[in-house]
Amino acid sequence: MQLLEEVLQHRRLLEDTFNSLIDLVVVIDNRLHVVQMNEAFAARVGSARAKLLERPLEELIGAEMALWAAAPEPAARKPDGPSASGGIPTTARTRQFTDERLDGIFAATVTPLINQDGEPVGRVLVARDITAQTRLETEREALRGRLAQSEKLASLGQFVAGIAHEMNNPLQGVLGHLELLIETSEAARPVRPTLRRIYQEGDRAAKIVRNLLVFTGSRRMSRQRLRIERVLSRALVSRSAGRRRGRIEVSRHQEDNVPDIAGDPALLQQALLNILINAEHAIAATSGPGRIETSVAASANGDMVRLTIHDSGRGIPAEILPRIFDPFFTTKEVGQGTGLGLAITYGIIQEHGGTIHAANPPEGGASFVIELPAVVRESGPGKGRKKKATKEKGPRGA
Numbered sequence: 001m002q003l004l005e006e007v008l009q010h011r012r013l014l015e016d017t018f019n020s021l022i023d024l025v026v027v028i029d030n031r032l033h034v035v036q037m038n039e040a041f042a043a044r045v046g047s048a049r050a051k052l053l054e055r056p057l058e059e060l061i062g063a064e065m066a067l068w069a070a071a072p073e074p075a076a077r078k079p080d081g082p083s084a085s086g087g088i089p090t091t092a093r094t095r096q097f098t099d100e101r102l103d104g105i106f107a108a109t110v111t112p113l114i115n116q117d118g119e120p121v122g123r124v125l126v127a128r129d130i131t132a133q134t135r136l137e138t139e140r141e142a143l144r145g146r147l148a149q150s151e152k153l154a155s156l157g158q159f160v161a162g163i164a165h166e167m168n169n170p171l172q173g174v175l176g177h178l179e180l181l182i183e184t185s186e187a188a189r190p191v192r193p194t195l196r197r198i199y200q201e202g203d204r205a206a207k208i209v210r211n212l213l214v215f216t217g218s219r220r221m222s223r224q225r226l227r228i229e230r231v232l233s234r235a236l237v238s239r240s241a242g243r244r245r246g247r248i249e250v251s252r253h254q255e256d257n258v259p260d261i262a263g264d265p266a267l268l269q270q271a272l273l274n275i276l277i278n279a280e281h282a283i284a285a286t287s288g289p290g291r292i293e294t295s296v297a298a299s300a301n302g303d304m305v306r307l308t309i310h311d312s313g314r315g316i317p318a319e320i321l322p323r324i325f326d327p328f329f330t331t332k333e334v335g336q337g338t339g340l341g342l343a344i345t346y347g348i349i350q351e352h353g354g355t356i357h358a359a360n361p362p363e364g365g366a367s368f369v370i371e372l373p374a375v376v377r378e379s380g381p382g383k384g385r386k387k388k389a390t391k392e393k394g395p396r397g398a
Contacts, residue, residue, distance in 0.1 A: 019038050019039040021040060022040055023040065023126050023127065023128045024038070024040050024106070024125075024126070024127040024129070025037060025040070025041055025124065026057065026124075027113060027122060027123075027124050027125075028069070028123050029121060029122040030121060032057050032058070032069075033054050033055065033057070034055050034057060035122065037049060037052060041127075044103075045060050057069060057125075061099060061101055061102055062099035062100055062101045062102065065097045065106070065108055065127075068093075068097075068108070068110070069108070069110045069123060069125050073120070073123075092109055092110065093110050094109045095108055096108070097127075102127070104129045105129070105130050105131045106128060106130065107127070107128045107130050108125060111124050111126075112124075145322065146357060164209045167205075168209050168210075171202060171209060172206070175199065175202050175203060175206060178198060178199045179199065182195050182196060223264060224264075225262055225375055226261060226262075226265050226268075227258070227261075228258070228261055228296060228307055229254055229296050231265055231272060232252075232294060234269055235272040236276065236294075239277070242277075242280055243280065246280055247288075247289035248283055248289065248292060249291045249292070250293075251291065251292070251293045252293075252294050252295075253293070253294070253295040253296070254295070254297075255298060257298070258297065259298055259302060259305060261305055261352075261375060262373070262375050263352045264352075267348045268348065268352070270348065271345040271348040271349060271370075272309075272345075274341035274342060274344060274345045276309070278341060279309065280292075280311075281313075282311050282365070282366060283311055283312060283313045285314060286312075286313060290313065292309065292312075293308075294309050294310075295310075299374075302374060303373065304372065304373060304374055305372050305373075305374050306369065306370070306371050307369070307370045307371075308367055308370075309370075310365055310368075311365045311367075312365045313365050313366060315366045316360055316366045318360070321359075324358055325342050325356075326343060327340055327343040349370055349372070352372055352373075354373065356371075
């Protein structure tokens, strides 16, 4: 009786240990039917343990993991040639799965179940839920990429600022002398048309330099309290004709009680225009009608205002996504773009103390998310944020 009591105590200890594991553990026989499982596996499947016994494994987990667990086991061989345990497969296999039936991402390990006679009588599948770790690592990688992009653009901005300042001084001197020569010199009368063309090209170069100064944040701006949705409205109205030609519909979503921001309305309108023009070009490349969706909302704690612009174009190729804010980088044909639009937008947003990043959302197209510091205003009690939406159809104007 004492020996029997000790055996029962050991068995209860093993069962308690087995059921205390947070990893999902299931034991199957050679027919791939379940013969044992722990509480974690039964809870994840959503059924009582007694109802899971003798059921095929493929009915309880995803098809991909089930096929992998059912694959023949390779025999582990010793250095001298014969396989270990008389040819019985004893090696473990590990692989990562995204299992929709178990609702998570798992690091699964399957090992042969060997009886006292050294014969394989089944398999043991252990699945560790790594969903949270995987998502956290994905977020970390995204943050690392954005940090690296910001550091690269900051270094590039310092380099560009030095070049722009050095170019600006001689360009202004050349333009000033040309203007004086055109207006006052009688000797220049025969070649004034040529001088005006030279002045136009020089002024074009000066505008590029000014745009570079915007990218580097070297241009002075006048800050005032404003509402970002009004700046967005002016930018949309200025592009209404282009949207009508491109058969582009605009859908706007805005929360109530979005805080004001402090900034330069002209510069912010220019930044939004650059994004909207890029969206129109992306939709035009699909040779069909399209849609631009905008959303204005406040962050959870109300310290930031988030503006999202999403288009129904083809999206941004993954290989060029890290470079879209670089100055002079463009995928357009020669003469169709300078590659400064998004670089200028980046500089304007940075100068306002905000952030901007681009992505390809799962539903397709491309989206730009701008976050700007809010000027918090007082609101009365009971004022919640409600969503409202408006539609603007391209053929009828904005």
